[in-house]
Amino acid sequence: MQTNKLLVPAVAAGLGILLAAPAVVFPLFLIQLLCLALFASALNLVLGYAGLLSLGHAAFFGGSAYVTAHAAKAWGLPFELAVLLGVAFATLLGLAFGALGIRRHGIYFAMVTLALAQMIYFLAVQMPFTGGEDGIQAVPRGKLLGLVDLSDTTTMYYVVLVIVVAALILVWRVVHSPFGHVLAAIRENEARAVSLGLNVERCKLIAFVISAALSGLAGSLKVIAFQLASLNNVSWHLSGEVVLMTLIGGVGTFFGPIVGAAFLVSLEHFLATSGLPIAAIIGAIFMACVMVFRRGFVGEFLHRRKD
């Protein structure tokens, strides 16, 4: 209960900070942070709540980014439609990946998703519309509902903020719905869930597809804001990073992925100009986290409060 008492003021303070932030921080940096926070929260839905480690989530994020970029640039679709198309693509891709992989447990699932995502990566390298190494550049931002011009980055930021907060509320609702409780039951004891007559595979698949759709949304928003779809968005490095964000923030906690994304995005931002090997530092954080900090920031916080 104590946690709940804290929750409302904490969330209110967080939102307040996000609303005021563009005055002091680059809006693009904030957009990056928001998109990755949504991405990590989406991953957490499968990793933390359904107990599935996906090492291929970049395929949804990046796949959706490419589709949105192409729709906005080559077909001239408006912002909303381009984003929706990207999300639809990610959803279908999630359905395909999930249907193929869901029957394999634990680490097998991780390998299957990783390999499938790599296939998407190679397609992105080769397909004519993706632009190979160059990616899709100068993606137009367009207007929201034909009214609000998004070319101003601060405006773009507030639009992204609204959409991301709405998506996070959706995640919250999913986790706290009866469906979310079924997921928790499956994660706790899969055999028992099966014996209770739950269709475990279908539940996992639904969670996976929702997660893929939200990852796609994150990717689409980012590509519109940054006006660039590139191979980085579909690479296995990104799939790994988003797992790290979730892990370091706290797997299976609602706020963990958001905190983790904020931490990692800020760290990368800070390191970008330092001349240090970023990938190696991220890898080292990964190793340290796995060895001694498996609960993550938020998980550790909640654990201490419970004591």
Place this chain on the structure above:
Amino acid sequence: MTDSRERRLELKGLHSWYGESHVLHGTTLHVNRGEVVTILGRNGAGKTTTMRTIMGIVRKRKGEARLDGHDLIATPPHKVAGLGLGYVPEERGIFSSLNVAENLTLPPVVKSGGMGLDDIYELFPNLEGRDKTVGTRLSGGEQQMLAMARILRTGADFILLDEPTEGLAPVIVDEIAKALVKLKALGLTIILVEQNLKFATASADRHYVMDQGQVVDEFTNERLVSDMARINAHLGV
């Protein structure tokens, strides 16, 4: 009750845990050289756990456990066999990726005086000529014989035998009972966990009864046979 023969195994106030669950609650018992001692009790009383704790398979443990004066608690699990302890687990532990010959020769020889293959085939004729058969293709009784045979080959002189007759046909149980008598005659020290009282009383010297992780009663074989009512009360038959 205690006789003057040489103590081999001594457990005093032994506790052990599987993860968070506390299974042995201060088990105390002893076994002398050349004795066959059974541990009786209901399911979940801690009989198998006692064996697994002695072998060091259950690592989380406290209290005193000595074999021939060696502190078992301080012995790393892979050094326990070297003290002469041989373990025949309840599930028999025959390896499906090994054939019969490989299963038989898997445990390293720990002491001289172990049985040769000829002795083993004399004791368990069923195993002869089956070398290339996949271990788990043997019948349940044959798997039990193989599990015992591979330990006898190593020269272990203190055998932990967990429910050797479980699920076996009466003919096979008789064969294993005969083998047990022979092993006793060879001077081996044996702890036997057993549900089948007829089998248990055929070769045992003494019996311990366990309940809720503790030894709650002790009988000589003669007493047990003459006072079945008391043991039945323990076992809830």
Place this chain on the structure above:
Amino acid sequence: MPDIFGMPVAVLLGQVLLGLINGSFYALLSLGLAIIFGMLNVINFAHGAFYMFGAFVTWMVMSWLGLSYWPALVVVPIVVGAFGAAIERLFLKRLYQVDHLYSLLFTFGLALVMEGLFRHVFGSAGKPYPVPQELTGVLKLGFMFLPVYRGWVIIAALLVCVATWLVIEKTRLGAYLRAATENPSLVQAFGINVPLMLTITYGFCVGLAGFAGVLAAPIYQVSPGMGSNLIIIVFAVVVIGGMGSIGGAILTGLSLGVIEGLTKTFYPSASSIVIFIVMVIVLMLRPAGLFGREA
């Protein structure tokens, strides 16, 4: 010579042979992954990084110590294997008690660190490594000219794979390994030092990856990214083959190399994804993999 599907048989055979070279690397790496997984229940994501490490150490001992190819072929796998054994002792060992996902994530981090450090120090560009003098030149096979070195790679990889398979299936040490894969605590109770065996197994398999790295150095450019490009394909190979069988891992690796080679001939633009397509098909028809035992 006649044609098959409009391709001269000679060209086809040539592609098969070239495919076997890639397949040799797949086999060496997936073999190690399969053994590590069987014994330690660890998906060793860093396997590709160890392969890259092997290639780099080969290049370093040549550039810095003047050590030629042949001694490197012996020394490098030992160095890489010892490094792997140290990683197992210091870190992985502590993760056996927790969810297996953590050891996968740990090795993922390790791969990032290794790749990142090498990129930082040596840059992304490849370093050339000369083909050893004894193995220069080409073999005239009638249907193609095969560089001697590439033939050597196939033979060496096959020999090492078959030797490893024999050790595991036919020797006493192999029996310990197989038994410990099934029931480590019982094997330990028989008096075998299982933790030590795990360390040695991990070290050995990582050494195999290092060996593959030495073989690769004269063929491919020695570069920091060479491992991660390969390892994900090898994961697909492992999913296709299933984790149950050592022999299966070798066979799957080789045949997928050949399939990839043939795809290069008939439909070049699909050659980088053909293995993943095979994986998708296998997952649909036989989710446990071709040789897998997991239900």
